[in-house]
Amino acid sequence: MFMLNGSVNHKHAIRDFKMTGNPVTSNNATTYNGTATVSLKEGPATGVPISIKLMGNSAVSIWIHSC
Numbered sequence: 001m002f003m004l005n006g007s008v009n010h011k012h013a014i015r016d017f018k019m020t021g022n023p024v025t026s027n028n029a030t031t032y033n034g035t036a037t038v039s040l041k042e043g044p045a046t047g048v049p050i051s052i053k054l055m056g057n058s059a060v061s062i063w064i065h066s067c
Helices: none
Strands: 014-019 024-026 029-038 045-055 059-064
Antiparallel strands (some): 014 029, 024 029, 029 045
């Protein structure tokens, strides 16, 4: 992960994803919404909203919603 200006290369771990509702399929993409635990420098954040989108057999997008 990078900051929006391209600096500060860093990593986060995402674990314990729990899906809410049903997957949503549109065209050739399926989106899974839910919550997960995300590692932060200050310690883990729980219940973070996350969207995972699978686009065909070639791409994945993970959107971590910030507060």
